[in-house]
Amino acid sequence: MQIGKVANSLLEELISDIEKRPEVLIGSKIGRDTSILDLGDDLLVVSTDPITGASKNIGSLAINVAVNDLTTEGAEPVAALLTVLLPSKTSEEDLKKLMADAKEAARKINLTIIGGHTEITDAVKRPVVSTTVLGKISGPYEEKKIEVNDLLIVTKSLGLEGTAILAAEREDQVRKILTADEYKEALAYKDLTSVVKEGKILKSFGAKYMHDVTEGGLLGAAWEAAKANEAGLVVFDDSLPVTKATEKIANAFDIDYRKLISSGSMLAIISQKDFIKALEELADENIKATIIGRVTDYEGVFLRENGKMIPLGQPKADDLYKALK
Numbered sequence: 001m002q003i004g005k006v007a008n009s010l011l012e013e014l015i016s017d018i019e020k021r022p023e024v025l026i027g028s029k030i031g032r033d034t035s036i037l038d039l040g041d042d043l044l045v046v047s048t049d050p051i052t053g054a055s056k057n058i059g060s061l062a063i064n065v066a067v068n069d070l071t072t073e074g075a076e077p078v079a080a081l082l083t084v085l086l087p088s089k090t091s092e093e094d095l096k097k098l099m100a101d102a103k104e105a106a107r108k109i110n111l112t113i114i115g116g117h118t119e120i121t122d123a124v125k126r127p128v129v130s131t132t133v134l135g136k137i138s139g140p141y142e143e144k145k146i147e148v149n150d151l152l153i154v155t156k157s158l159g160l161e162g163t164a165i166l167a168a169e170r171e172d173q174v175r176k177i178l179t180a181d182e183y184k185e186a187l188a189y190k191d192l193t194s195v196v197k198e199g200k201i202l203k204s205f206g207a208k209y210m211h212d213v214t215e216g217g218l219l220g221a222a223w224e225a226a227k228a229n230e231a232g233l234v235v236f237d238d239s240l241p242v243t244k245a246t247e248k249i250a251n252a253f254d255i256d257y258r259k260l261i262s263s264g265s266m267l268a269i270i271s272q273k274d275f276i277k278a279l280e281e282l283a284d285e286n287i288k289a290t291i292i293g294r295v296t297d298y299e300g301v302f303l304r305e306n307g308k309m310i311p312l313g314q315p316k317a318d319d320l321y322k323a324l325k
Helices: 008-015 058-071 092-108 160-169 171-177 180-192 196-204 217-229 244-252 272-284 319-324
Strands: 024-026 035-038 042-051 076-086 112-120 128-138 151-155 209-212 232-236 266-270 289-296 301-305 308-311
Touching (some): 008 217, 058 076, 058 209, 076 092, 151 217, 171 244, 196 209
Antiparallel strands (some): 035 042, 209 266, 232 289, 301 308
């Protein structure tokens, strides 16, 4: 099998026959970032995510990427468990740095690391950190109906996480591509990988669906959003937000920034009326939000590019892995 996320067709086969307890409101489903359990007064929101494509800054990435999934439901982050698998060449200082970064990221969002597992193993060639996070929302839970002409929006810029990883992991190459200021900016994208602020704002203004743009990038996230909601979507290629640094790196490594891991960008479906209301508060937090598409009345996901409507298939391996080879 290819490196990266397992194909959605296989994943759907693996999870289709899982039996649910009555407490499970939302279980395993393609395109859903969280599961939700009804435990009485509050609803427990749970998610898990691994960091496998980076060896630097992974402590903060491990926290932010996992918590981003909770944010798609507007959940308040409460606790996290970390499973840390490290190759034998890892030093104590490496481990201390990893945990210091994770604790600082957790402190910023009032999250407690409550446990986990740490191991040195020859089963991995570079650090692997898997984070399980728990959050809470008030019940009852209600899924909102998505309608034709609802907006598809994305926050910040595409490829932030992938850009930061490549700037750190391929420093010599990237320094030749970017100016000194652009390189500094690209490294700093690691501090933009949280979507907690925009998630809370968009949820409070009635976002009907949110999805953290991770592996597979924007095009993969759009496909998963359509799958999760059984809705048709069209993505406007000429509206996609991308920085000059990301674009230059993508061109140099011959990768597609639309298919590059993009933690830090929240994909959302929201009515036009509610989006207009949310814009002022997003601006107050200095968060850019861009309309990149619409819900349509036909099946599937299409990319409107150079006047043509191109159907999108299910996502394949993230372009980050291509660049890291």
